[in-house]
């Protein structure tokens with residue numbers, strides 16, 4: 001009993017000084033909407049935050065031994081994994097959690113896309129989330145180089161090289177990123193500063209803004225349902241569920257980190273240290289970036305040397321920038337959702353984008369290539385065919401669920417992504433030609449549905 | 465018209481505004497300029513004249529038919545073709561900058577990153593590289609000493 005009194009006294013002591021009662025009162029009334037969609041989708045942002053916290057803790061632990069430098073970067077990581085007690089575990093946790101953080105971030109972003117939570121007044125929440133996604137990619141890209149091993153060296157050489165295609169300042173930007181014309185240990189110094197100082201500061205700042213927005217506006221209610229949904233009290237009902245979920249995440253993270261300390265061994269999801277970087281060694285087949293960059297890596301391969309009077313990589317960079325910008329501007333493009341009406345076209349836009357990226361990732365993994373002789377390369381047609389079949393199977397499964405469970409009736413974008421894969425993988429057209437036909441077909445179909453005045457949203461330039 | 469209403473006050477305000485803007489811009493420039501200069505790496509200077517290959521690089525060419533050697537700030541691929549002729553080309557792929565290698569079996573220079581292929585004159589034969597590899601002068605004297613000039 002006396003502890004309860006002591007608790008009260010402590011609370012009073014704090015409250016008198018800092019006035020926390022309004023805060024407690026506020027938390028009592030904070031609610032999470034219930035019943036509209038599975039509660040699960042509301043856990044993903046918190047999951048991402050959890051893995052970010054793990055990154056900070058494990059990253060600071062790595063910093064105790066890691067030393068960037070020509071003769072220390074690689075050696076210190078090797079020391080961590082072979083000599084330092086549990087060093088292998090700390091590195092394994094940092095790497096696993098980096099991947100899991102990006103997975104939960106992507107799923108979080110897709111779930112807000114599907115729920116149209118980005119519609120007014122939450123456009124800036126989407127935009128800050130999009131920027132956070134870019135920062136997370138920056139974390140992955142800069143961290144990848146730090147061990148200064150062969151794989152990291154080439155992946156960074158290729159990854160930074162595309163910067164030279166930026167108009168006007170491209171070459172200067174490339175030099176600033178690399179600390180010289182080529183990837184050297186100077187690049188490691190610059191990436192190190194980014195990875196452990198600049199990006200963390202920016203990320204913490206943006207997370208704060210993102211959370212303040214959410215705090216001020218509450219969770220988005222379901223679209224086109226003008227009744228107030230039931231709610232679950234955030235505190236303690238939701239917060240305790242959050243905590244339980246985090247404990248499960250931590251358990252899963254530790255199991256993975258213990259059982260597979262060097263990753264599952266899929267190209268793009270492995271972190272075997274391998275050989276030390278040697279700028280004078282030729283690149284070898286199988287140089288791949290991390291999985292979330294694989295689609296860009298594959299897209300680079302699909303572009304011919306020259307297109308429209310520009311160099312292939314320049315056009316590729318322009319295409320990727322256009323796609324990313326479109327994604328960032330979705331809250332403004334989706335006019336139906338702006339009017340709080342169901343917006344099936346943008347649901348399908350999200351699914352179509354995922355299918356597009358999945359197909360590129362499957363191709364990047366050379367699925368179906370079989371054994372390849374040294375110095376040889378898998379036959380592109382032999383890779384494209386099984387990838388197209390897999391994509392077709394995935395698309396059929398997803399579409400079946402969408403029709404049966406969500407009663408979706410709008411499939412123009414996902415249909416175009418499938419058409420693209422079929423024309424390329426099964427008919428044998430070049431990737432870009434197939435893509436152009438699929439894009440034209442999607443544009444025609446969209447124009448047709450709009451002209452018929454059906455209840456379908458237009459993604460861009462739909463007019464009023 | 466409002467110009468004539470109170471010319472003195474209006475012009476004083478606009479002059480002050482201009483001064484203030486110029487001041488802010490000047491202040492920004494004086495902060496940004498040193499930062500930009502600081503971040504821009506210094507140009508690297510390497511030896512200008514011919515560079516002589518080391519013993520181990522020469523051995524490597526004998527064994528593998530090629531070696532990648534640093535010349536100035538460039539990486540140069542020195543290879544011995546099927547006729548025993550030496551050739552020197554830029555080792556940095558013109559696509560996205562991976563390091564190329566020589567495949568003696570096919571008399572080709574290949575880049576493993578995105579399957580770029582070049583012939584021994586550096587011309588692109590397949591894959592995405594947009595430009596040929598630069599070629600450099602290379603000589604071998606009677607004692608087997610190899611020199612590359614870029």
Ligand code: HEM
Pocket residue numbers: 052055056058059060062063066077091094095098099101136139140141142143144145146147195196200271
């Ligand atoms: C969103 C957060 C982060 C992500 C996604 C991330 C990702 C990565 C990745 C992919 C690597 C390369 C791992 C490898 O191949 O060995 C790495 C390495 C490293 N990171 Fe992070 N990181 C994050 C945050 C941090 C923070 C906050 C710190 C420190 C304050 C940190 C410190 C380090 C260090 C010292 C290394 C080199 C050790 C190593 O490569 O194993 N990281 N990080």
Ligand code: FES
Pocket residue numbers: 158557558559560561562575576577578579580591592593
């Ligand atoms: S970097 Fe050589 S082919 Fe892409």
